[in-house]
Amino acid sequence: xxxxxxxxxxxxxxxxxxxxxxxxxxxxxxxxxxxxxxxxxxxxxxxxxxxxxxxxxxxxxxxxxxxxxxxxxxxxxxxxxxxxxxxxxxxxxxxxxxxxxxxxxxxxxxxxxxxxxxxxxxxxxxxxxxxxxxxxxxxxxxxxxxxxxxxxxxxxxxxxxxxxxxxxxxxxxxxxxxxxxxxxxxxxxxxxxxxxxxxxxxxxxxxxxxxxxxxxxxxxxxxxxxxxxxxxxxxxxxxxxxxxxxxxxxxxxxxxxxxxxxxxxxxxxxxxxxxxx
Ligand code: HBI
Ligand code: FE
Numbered sequence: 442x443x444x445x446x447x448x449x450x451x452x453x454x455x456x457x458x459x460x461x462x463x464x465x466x467x468x469x470x471x472x473x474x475x476x477x478x479x480x481x482x483x484x485x486x487x488x489x490x491x492x493x494x495x496x497x498x499x500x501x502x503x504x505x506x507x508x509x510x511x512x513x514x515x516x517x518x519x520x521x522x523x524x525x526x527x528x529x530x531x532x533x534x535x536x537x538x539x540x541x542x543x544x545x546x547x548x549x550x551x552x553x554x555x556x557x558x559x560x561x562x563x564x565x566x567x568x569x570x571x572x573x574x575x576x577x578x579x580x581x582x583x584x585x586x587x588x589x590x591x592x593x594x595x596x597x598x599x600x601x602x603x604x605x606x607x608x609x610x611x612x613x614x615x616x617x618x619x620x621x622x623x624x625x626x627x628x629x630x631x632x633x634x635x636x637x638x639x640x641x642x643x644x645x646x647x648x649x650x651x652x653x654x655x656x657x658x659x660x661x662x663x664x665x666x667x668x669x670x671x672x673x674x675x676x677x678x679x680x681x682x683x684x685x686x687x688x689x690x691x692x693x694x695x696x697x698x699x700x701x702x703x704x705x706x707x708x709x710x711x712x713x714x715x716x717x718x
Contacts, residue, residue, distance in 0.1 A: 468583065469549030469571055478556045482570050484529040484548035490609070491572045492526050496576070498587045500709070501521045501655060509662050510652055511638050511645040513697075517595035526592060528566060537594075541603035544596065551583055555617060561610025566597055579656070582685055592649025602647070605701040606633065612708060621712035624678040628704065630690045631677045637661060637669065638694040644669065649696075660687040667691055674703050676717055 452708045480660065487495075503524070506515055520536065521528065530545040537543050546560060548567040560567050568589040573581045581588070596602045609629060616625040635657075636648035644662060646652050651661045668690045670676065677692055694700050 467550055471549045474549055478548055478552040479546045482530050482571060487527050492592065494575060495527045495572060495587065496524060502591060502653065505655060505658050507511050509646055509658055511640055511647045513599040514595045514647055514652060517598040523591060526588065534704060534715050535596060540598045541600050543597045543603055550635050555614065558610045558613040561606055562614060564607050566593060569712065588649065588653045592653030596647055599697065601697045601701050605704060608704065614709065619712055620711060621708060624712060627678050627682055628674065629679060630682040632700060635688050635691055636693050636694060644693060661691050669693055672699060675711060678711065
């Protein structure tokens with residue numbers, strides 16, 4: 442379901458046309474998935490090479506977290522014990538369900554927008570089951586299990602963030618009906634994927650795309666190049682993003698309560714203002 446005008450999600454992520462032909466350049470086995478695009482995670486099927494690659498990816502990123510990741514992320518990582526190997530989602534779900542009543546669902550890779558947002562609206566986070574190849578060790582366009590699990594899962598243990606993400610899912614389904622998803626997708630990208638937060642006067646990362654990439658974590662926090670701007674919903678919705686390179690703008694929250702509060706209103710008038718701009 443192509444959207445008029447701008448893509449809802451960038452071309453590389455717009456898979457609606459490709460889902461009917463899962464071999465069209467998309468990773469993952471979509472053949473035996475359920476109607477909601479979920480699959481089983483056969484945690485015993487990962488090869489020893491993949492387990493070793495996972496450990497190298499985790500070790501490299503853990504070393505960069507001190508002074509760069511927000512406190513909530515660091516505390517959750519300590520409990521997730523990712524250095525033991527590729528996590529079993531069923532095991533993580535016991536702790537996650539107890540912490541914020543969320544659960545991880547295994548998916549073969551990118552899923553269509555409305556499927557993705559319906560999962561979020563029901564406190565289910567889709568986590569890709571396959572791991573990048575050795576050639577993609579430093580960079581991968583579409584999300585793999587390292588991006589999804591290492592990047593996104595720790596923040597799901599923070600209640601106010603978890604509540605926001607569910608509200609985002611509801612909001613995105615509504616935005617799609619109102620023709621506003623192109624703008625609301627930017628909010629997802631500048632928070633859930635590339636978000637920064639001020640913590641005790643210092644800037645820290647909470648965005649999954651930043652926290653799962655060595656290059657972007659350094660760029661977002663330490664490079665002189667990008668603009669680091671105060672979080673503002675309308676400014677964000679007016680700011681296009683890049684998926685295949687580091688960002689030229691990052692937005693800084695004062696708190697996760699700010700994120701939840703500022704995104705609570707009905708966005709219908711915001712879309713009208715953006716459309717008339
Ligand atoms: N599918 N599996 C998966 N993971 C995502 O992060 C994802 C998706 N489909 C759509 C989508 N993200 C985008 O619409 C959001 O990032 C805005
Ligand atoms: Fe992501």
